Amino acid sequence: MQITARDVPALERGVALLGSGGGGDTITAAALLRNCLPAELTPVAGLAPDAKVVPVGVIGATAVFTEKLPGGDEIATAVAAIERWTGERADALISIEVGGLNGVMPIAAAHDLGLSIVDADLSGRGLPRLDQLSVATVGRGLAPAVVAEPSGQVLVLASGSDATIERTARAFLASSSGWAILALAPIPAPELSEAAVPGSISGALDLGHRVLAIGESPTAATLSEAVGGDVLAAGRVLEVARRIGPGEHGRPGFGRGSVMLTDHRDGSLLRLEMENEYLLAMRDGRAVASTPDVLTVVDRRTCVPISCDAIREGVEVAVLRLPAAPFWTDPRHLPVLEPRAFGIDTEPVLP
Template identity: 70%
Template sequence: MRIDLADVPALERGVSLLGSGGGGDTVTAAALLRRWLADAAGGAVRLTAARDLPPGTRVVPLGLVGATAVFTEKLPGGGEFRAAVAAIERWTGERADALMSIEVGGLNGVLPLAAAADLRLSYVDADLSGRGLPRLDQLSVAAAGRGLAPVALAEPGGQVLVLADGTPAEIERTVRSFLTGSGGWAVLALAPILAGDLPGCSVLGTTSGALDLGRRVLAAGESPGADRLAAATGGRVLTLGRVLEVAHRMGPGEHGRPGFGRGSVTVTDHATRSLLRLEMENEYLLALRDGEVVASTPDVLAVLDRRTCVPISTEVLRHGTEVAVLQLPAAGFWTDPRHAPALRPRAYGIDSDPVLLR
């Protein structure tokens, strides 16, 4: 399968939905992908299923980490991707045969494709999240017990950092500290993963799935009814209504460090007048209808503009906006009891059991 310029609008819509209100600016990322595809050999990136690769193929997970708001002000020149991949190759002594994303939800569902076009490498139809995630220690490789180290970081000012060792939580803290003093964002590369190992530590089929999801939502047109929207997404419409209130606060941190921003959104349902409240961090995490939990992470909760069906991030949702709130099923990796604790509500400090579609 090839991804070319004609596929970018559907891909951008799909990954923005899977961002669950987080993941960064997909519009800017899609514009950068168009630029790189225009310069790529054949104008496309080859997308390959993990099962179609020789088991010994070395696949490097890649993505952008840090303050995605800063990313739109300080765009990558492309050298960051090459520097991060080259650093992890030097440290491990293993050449990258292919790339994959660390996170399909949000801009990381798009940018690593640009890196593959630039580096002339194939792209694997898998990622380490299956949705949008806030922390590196929640990636599927960490949930599967493989760890994260070594990690290479390349920031736009030219600095390159390799973290040779550390637990996933330690890697997460160190990366955030580095980003604070280095411009806000960096490209991260993990050590190569053999293609034969991907089924046990990654979420498969996510890029093709995001592309298909985006095509179906775009085909639904503007202002679709609840039934049509649910059919197009394979999910459930929790409410169609108007945002009554948006509240933001600082979330809990660790060891004296501030946490991610927290908040809540209240939506009045037009048909029933019930109140749906969404608890959010970087992503939408939990939905309560009139005080009863009706949906939660690891399922994807998305808020869409009622007319255009464009997903609205947690950062820009405002009072008075007409919205549709969706619940999309979690990837099977995250419903596996061995991996589920990493994304359950309690992993975010919310005292609730998961409430899922399946």
């Protein structure tokens, strides 16, 4: 499958929706991608049996990405470092996360490096933590990993548990540029069918095309059909509350918050619990949708996604539920993304 300049708006919209309120600035990433087209997506089944695939992506405070723009060689630096450490050459790249800007950036990087880009990722949506990636979930582990930040520092995390890799990378980012490029050890192509979420980039592109095709001010039924999910509410945001979330070992966690709105269709109140992403939806106090399904908020008129850090009182929105990738509904993997994985004491709401 080939991505052309005409596909960029749809891809940008699709990955923004799958970001579930997180994932960073997709507009800037899409602008960078326009200089690297056309791009050919390689399906997992189309890789050579001996191909080695390197996962890459942006980590850290993605909001800083637009303030401290990349120099252009950060991904190349990270890939070269992981190649030197492992002694294996990369034949292709795979995104660590299809939701948000990481659904776009690795495509541009693969073009610049002359490598294939795999139509898959390690998340199937937007995720906040490295130890929640699919490779960690199936027990393959994150180490060794490389973190390359835009000022030129390169950190090699040679060993450690997935939680240690996550914690160490965050500490490094806090004392450097705020964001960096992550590269993980090459994955043999035959292992991707179990360790990745296949078809995620082409799926995001298709989702974006469907949503853009319905135009502005769609009905709830039209919007529901376009996203292949549900419209949980459509109304005006009444209140947005923000706080510091629970952390570990005495350290503060990610920012947490909640959004309250009235559903104009029946007058019910819908409350969204959020961290870096929208995590749980409750109607009149009863849980009606939750992670691992993708909860996303869009402007009611334009259908442009509204991120967790940008949502404000008074905005007219629609709250959507998009079905999770089958990888996350597998009972073996579900505990990694269920609400309790984020400190919310409730069972996951499955359709």
